[in-house]
Amino acid sequence: MSTTIEQPYVYRHRELVEPDWTRFPGWRDVTAQDWASAQWQRAHCVKNLKQLRELMGDLLTESFYADLERDQAERATMSMLVPPQMMNTMVPSTDEPMPAAGADFTRAFYADPIRRYMLPVFSDRRTDWPSHPHATRDSLHEHDMWATEGLTHRYPTKVLAELLPTCPQYCGHCTRMDLVGNSTPQVDKLKLVGKPVDRYAAMLAYLQQTPQVRDVVVSGGDVANMPWKNLEGFLDKLLEIDNIRDIRLATKALMGLPQHWLQPDVVEGVGRVAAKARQRGVSLAIHTHVNNAQSVTPLVADAAKAMLEAGVRDVRNQGVLMRGVNDSTEQLLDLCFALQDDAMITPYYFYMCDMIPFSEHWRLSLAEAQHLQHSMMGYLPGFATPRIVCDVPFVGKRWVHQVDSYDTERGMSFWRKNYRTSIEGADTEALSRDYVYYDPIYTLPEAGQQWWREQGDHEATHAAAVEAAAASREASLV
Numbered sequence: 327m328s329t330t331i332e333q334p335y336v337y338r339h340r341e342l343v344e345p346d347w348t349r350f351p352g353w354r355d356v357t358a359q360d361w362a363s364a365q366w367q368r369a370h371c372v373k374n375l376k377q378l379r380e381l382m383g384d385l386l387t388e389s390f391y392a393d394l395e396r397d398q399a400e401r402a403t404m405s406m407l408v409p410p411q412m413m414n415t416m417v418p419s420t421d422e423p424m425p426a427a428g429a430d431f432t433r434a435f436y437a438d439p440i441r442r443y444m445l446p447v448f449s450d451r452r453t454d455w456p457s458h459p460h461a462t463r464d465s466l467h468e469h470d471m472w473a474t475e476g477l478t479h480r481y482p483t484k485v486l487a488e489l490l491p492t493c494p495q496y497c498g499h500c501t502r503m504d505l506v507g508n509s510t511p512q513v514d515k516l517k518l519v520g521k522p523v524d525r526y527a528a529m530l531a532y533l534q535q536t537p538q539v540r541d542v543v544v545s546g547g548d549v550a551n552m553p554w555k556n557l558e559g560f561l562d563k564l565l566e567i568d569n570i571r572d573i574r575l576a577t578k579a580l581m582g583l584p585q586h587w588l589q590p591d592v593v594e595g596v597g598r599v600a601a602k603a604r605q606r607g608v609s610l611a612i613h614t615h616v617n618n619a620q621s622v623t624p625l626v627a628d629a630a631k632a633m634l635e636a637g638v639r640d641v642r643n644q645g646v647l648m649r650g651v652n653d654s655t656e657q658l659l660d661l662c663f664a665l666q667d668d669a670m671i672t673p674y675y676f677y678m679c680d681m682i683p684f685s686e687h688w689r690l691s692l693a694e695a696q697h698l699q700h701s702m703m704g705y706l707p708g709f710a711t712p713r714i715v716c717d718v719p720f721v722g723k724r725w726v727h728q729v730d731s732y733d734t735e736r737g738m739s740f741w742r743k744n745y746r747t748s749i750e751g752a753d754t755e756a757l758s759r760d761y762v763y764y765d766p767i768y769t770l771p772e773a774g775q776q777w778w779r780e781q782g783d784h785e786a787t788h789a790a791a792v793e794a795a796a797a798s799r800e801a802s803l804v
């Protein structure tokens with residue numbers, strides 16, 4: 327991780343470039359017309375090793391495929407699904423010649439930031455602590471806060487509606503790995519039990535009966551996987567609820583499959599919903615998920631601009647902070663400038679990577695995240711300076727400098743909550759309790775690592791840590 331950047335900083339505008347997909351042997355004959363087709367993109371996603379081999383030919387060595395295969399069998403929490411648009415941003419070879427097939431290309435592919443999170447391999451992961459002892463499948467405990475199936479109510483005035491459990495692309499680090507995507511050898515996915523139509527009706531009924539909710543994140547999965555007609559039907563009903571003032575559509579596909587959002591019927595549909603929203607005084611926005619400047623291509627910029635022209639109020643980015651993907655000030659600034667200057671996408675948040683199984687190699691410590699936040703200040707307009715946030719289980723998003731106390735030796739940060747949601751009505755201690763977040767153990771000083779090695783019962787460790795933090799706070803208040 328690097329937070330140093332050459333001073334004084336010299337801003338350089340970089341033109342966006344669509345990498346040439348015909349550099350991959352499997353796409354040598356693919357036309358611009360095919361490439362622009364959402365249908366072609368969906369039909370040519372890389373879903374398994376065989377398809378990756380067919381695409382790459384002899385660019386990659388056998389050892390890479392073996393590394394990937396082992397990860398699929400022993401570590402992956404998400405199945406493989408990479409749209410051509412995303413594959414094409416790996417080793418883009420736009421500024422320099424493409425590395426030679428074999429060892430050179432494989433080395434560049436291993437180092438590629440998009441590959442690192444879309445096609446994780448066994449050798450990427452930690453072997454000392456592949457998972458944190460407190461990592462869990464539903465690390466944000468969203469299911470515990472479901473008001474109706476798929477509707478998470480964990481903030482006083484806003485909810486998350488998970489309409490569907492699929493996406494056009496599967497990210498290796500997905501925080502909703504419990505529910506989203508196909509089962510893997512390691513993870514048998516949770517299945518939504520209600521029929522979609524009944525689930526949506528229950529969500530809408532809850533929102534009608536809960537006037538304190540004014541803001542709905544319409545998500546999944548990714549709303550780009552919902553037939554537009556069905557999504558528009560849901561949004562129309564949402565717009566009929568008086569208390570709803572903000573609607574945010576969550577779609578990584580704006581970057582991973584911009585062709586979807588450029589389809590004329592989708593653009594027209596977004597225009598109809600946006601007009602209705604404006605008439606009703608509701609802000610309709612799109613939230614996307616871009617982690618590295620390499621992903622911002624002219625097609626992504628076109629899709630974002632098409633949405634703005636169709637009438638959405640804003641397109642915002644919520645990236646995920648990950649080691650090897652975007653863990654330097656330079657990478658974060660490059661991404662934010664590409665989004666803000668060329669794609670009209672507002673840099674909004676970077677989340678710390680959540681504590682799901684096998685994510686330790688991606689996760690940064692809170693101290694590292696704080697340094698990155700500090701190092702990014704002052705370069706972008708204030709409204710486009712993203713906040714780095716920690717999504718604290720049972721609390722919600724907290725800016726990294728809001729931590730209440732922090733044991734850097736054992737890598738435990740303690741956070742406070744300032745609201746109770748409707749489902750915590752009876753929990754009188756919700757606001758005085760400490761909520762814990764954990765740093766990756768391998769980033770700790772040796773004494774801290776040794777302490778973790780000596781812990782047998784991690785549940786007891788967790789409880790003792792919370793108690794100790796509470797006691798030290800009480801002592802400091804005396």
Ligand code: SF4
Binds near residue numbers: 495501546548
């Ligand atoms: S697009 Fe979002 S929900 Fe889908 S796999 Fe990626 S992180 Fe998960």
